[in-house]
Amino acid sequence: MAVRDVEQEFADRGIERHGIKLLRPADARAFLARCRQHGIEVLGIDGFRVDGDSIQPLVEHSIDLTLRSSRGAPIEEATDFLASRLGTDFWFEVVVER
Secondary structure, eight states: HHHHHHHTTTTTTTEEEETTEEEEEEEEEHHHHHHHTTTOOOOEEEEEEEEEEEEEEEEEEEESSSSSSTTTTTHHHHHHHHHTTSSSEEEEEEEEEE
16 A cells, blocks of 8 residues: 555545645544554654635654654654644644655
C-alpha cells in the first residue's frame, strides 16, 4: 500500500485548508498507525488552529522527526506527541515521506 492509498483511506476524516490535509488528533494517530503498518516513514507533525477558512500554524504543537530522537522510533514519538493533545481543539498535518 502506498502513501496515496493511506491518504485516500483518511480523505473523509479531516479537512483541507490551503492545500493542507488536516486531521483531529485521534484521526492523526489512526493515520500514524496505518503508516506504521505499511512501512511509511513519518517526517513530522504540524499543528494548526482552524478558524473558518483560515489556519494558524502552531509551532509549539509541531514536531520535526527528521532528526532521530534518542527516545525511540520516530513514529512512536509522533504517537506519544499526538496522545498528549487528544483533548485539544487543534488540527494536525502528518508529513510523510513520498
